Amino acid sequence: MKEETIAIDGGRQLAGEIEVSGAKNAALPCLFASLLSSKKVVLDNLPLVTDTMTSIEVLKSLGLAVRRQGKKATIDAAKAKSASCEVPLEQARAMRASILALGPLLAKRGEAVVPLPGGCDFGSRPIDIHLRGLRKMGAEIEMKGGVLHARADGLRGQRLTLEFPSFTGTENLMMAACLAQGETIIDNAAREPEIANLAALLVAMGAQIEGAGTSRIAIAGVASLGGASHAVMPDRIEAGTYLAAAAAAQGDLTLRGCGGDELAMVLDKLEDAGAEIESSQDRIGIIMDRRPRAVDIATAPYPGFPTDLQAQFLAVSSIAEGTARIVEGIWEQRFRTADELRLMGADIAVSGSSATVNGVAQLTGAHVQATDLRASAALVIAGLCASGTTVIHNAHHLQRGYEGLAAKLNALGARVRQAGA
Structure with a gap:
């Protein structure tokens, strides 16, 4: 069976509207x-x-x-x-x-x-x-x-x-x-x-x-x-992933079919990072026209910050201004994404259940390995804002939880190519 990979040409701003899939x-x-x-x-x-x-x-x-x-x-x-x-x-x-x-x-x-x-x-x-x-x-x-x-x-x-x-x-x-x-x-x-x-x-x-x-x-x-x-209700984790991508790549994005009430903690953190957020019962809009500011995050059971968005925000923190501390309060070993982000130039130090992230001005495209579903999404986000091309191996993980991810990102102006699917 041929390995599935995703190649991303970074540095392209995200702009437009997409529909959030079922959760x-x-x-x-x-x-x-x-x-x-x-x-x-x-x-x-x-x-x-x-x-x-x-x-x-x-x-x-x-x-x-x-x-x-x-x-x-x-x-x-x-x-x-x-x-x-x-x-x-x-x-x-x-x-x-x-x-x-x-x-x-x-x-x-x-x-x-x-x-x-x-x-x-x-x-x-x-x-x-x-x-x-x-x-x-x-x-x-x-x-x-x-x-x-x-x-x-x-x-x-x-x-x-x-x-x-x-x-x-x-x-x-x-x-x-x-x-x-x-x-x-x-x-x-x-x-x-x-x-x-x-x-x-x-x-x-x-x-x-x-x-x-x-x-x-x-x-x-x-x-x-x-x-x-x-x-089935809309996917708040998918919505949060695209919002994180827009924050990292300095985008102007509207999500249809998903409201902001169930993402209140996430939207607050995005606003702290410098994003302009507008939300209603069935739409969320984000405008990020600057490099994000570093924000601290601690995952916790709902209504706390979702563990399923921790890796994505680890990627955002990698290119943020300042230093962020991210604490994982649900799952052990969920900082394995840090090893791959370091290959792209991220400055991340992991100690037990927490990570200290010193933001860098620019990530660089590299060949990286996806270890799980949300780690894959984090690497996609990193690839979107990196210089050059990022190739994500073991990309089959993404197919477990993201419907049409490449097509949705390309509709927003990204350049994402799948192979082996």
Whole structure:
């Protein structure tokens, strides 16, 4: 298989308008939620990225009938060909969201065989929060050779207090609780807007959920869930990535289809960096007519600064005026991007969970290696404002979460070329 690369000729200002795609981090749990239904679930505004396609393949392997037309998918459990409970190893290792099959399979079919998830390589991904909650609800789970084997003779509602507001942990337990006997309370739940988007789908299917999007979610279990139609929310991480690109490349950019409320912390940091921001319910505009100022960032669970935008802002800080300190409060090993940015001339010192970035006036194009999805985006941003040509190897990571990235950037005046896709 030929390696995928992206080549970027830097130094070109970004200007124009682009549409924000559906959110990958909202689409994937919505797809797995269809496992809870006995009828037809229609999902619209799905992003055309490889993680979406991989999730659809998992659903098919579990027996569901799936028909996709562009950004819309119809998942029909009534036409299921089988009731397999085993997630294929290849798909599980391709993305960490595969763990989201665990809760729905246990709740609906009473059994789940799920290999430990893969995806981006930025440190360990303990799933203790998922397992502890499901075991408390009555599941028996054991690990055999890197594969989770779980069984439950009917889940029971419980009060669950999460030791950390895990995003996927909250989603998994919320989905499982929809078909559990009695009420489940999830305290210290994650508050990301994607969780509220998932809850909206589940409620449309007949679930009884209150508090999604807050730190306390109450779910009253029901006997069954039906069909529904649902639109996936816009991708705030994609929006933040393009805003960061405009800040680094001194652009004039408007994003359509995405509002600023869910990016409040990010927009504040961009304004601190010198950008002029205008936002409404469905548009965000940014004008950056100067070299950005350095700003300190500390990632935290929502509504804090998103960890999925840390690498992109590391790239912005690399060419900013002054010194920035960036603290990663969610994932270990998420500063691996720094090694590649240094090849382009960045001055970054990493110590444990923090990085000190002394901005330089100019980065230089180089051959660099992408290590994960968001690191790939950071290297794209660096390439856009570097002199010469930057070639990003292992660029397949970008296809996991960014729909039509090269085409969108080229529409804004960039010069981006893909090869090997």
